[in-house]
Amino acid sequence: MKIFLDTAEVGQIIDGYKTGLIDGVTTNPTLILRSGRQQSDVIEEIFEACPNLESISAEVVANTAEEMVEQAQPYIDLSSNVTIKVPCTREGLKACYELSNDDVLTNVTLVFSVAQAILAAKAGATYVSPFVGRVDDNSFGGLCLVKDIANTYKMHSVETQILAASIRNVRDVGRAFEYGANVCTLPVKVFDKMYDHILTEKGLELFDKDYAAACKS
Numbered sequence: 001m002k003i004f005l006d007t008a009e010v011g012q013i014i015d016g017y018k019t020g021l022i023d024g025v026t027t028n029p030t031l032i033l034r035s036g037r038q039q040s041d042v043i044e045e046i047f048e049a050c051p052n053l054e055s056i057s058a059e060v061v062a063n064t065a066e067e068m069v070e071q072a073q074p075y076i077d078l079s080s081n082v083t084i085k086v087p088c089t090r091e092g093l094k095a096c097y098e099l100s101n102d103d104v105l106t107n108v109t110l111v112f113s114v115a116q117a118i119l120a121a122k123a124g125a126t127y128v129s130p131f132v133g134r135v136d137d138n139s140f141g142g143l144c145l146v147k148d149i150a151n152t153y154k155m156h157s158v159e160t161q162i163l164a165a166s167i168r169n170v171r172d173v174g175r176a177f178e179y180g181a182n183v184c185t186l187p188v189k190v191f192d193k194m195y196d197h198i199l200t201e202k203g204l205e206l207f208d209k210d211y212a213a214a215c216k217s
């Protein structure tokens, strides 16, 4: 069960990394825009600050596979842990096939069906990213998609890892892993909430009170 952070805010990534519970990072053009920085600077800084992450996804945006591979090159030169994120389109999967053949880690993103996940696996993707929240937004079951992909991959011994993306609440994290996701990528606020439970808080309050009373007596 791996946890990635879905953000381009380097400070937050460093804080998460220090917990020892974070295995990787995903970014996308929207998150990069929100950070107000250049993607190359963000990716480079994450590598410097968090050297032991297994994967840092940098997304390429282009019309052809050739352009995607070209765009990926500066990131590939940075580290062997860089994961090139390509869209689940004909050109994106061509790029994925080429990059995978060169042993570059790949993440096929914007996946909304089992059919797309099958193609991503055939293209040699390291990770496939079903977008749980966006499927739910469109009145389909995002977690059912994770489950269906996991069952299909298991039945055919596929090695591509299922990276559940677009996760918006803590409950879905547990469910995604239960349904067979290998990785969940989470906004920092969802990761932070994973620590919380009302009964932990109440229990702690009582223990703190009793500890203080025992020390007095």
Ligand code: E4P
Pocket (backbone or CB within 6 Å): 006, 026, 027, 028, 109, 129, 131, 133, 134, 165, 166, 167, 185
């Ligand atoms: C995943 O790699 C994406 O960056 C992300 O999870 C998208 O989430 P959203 O649907 O909340 O934008």
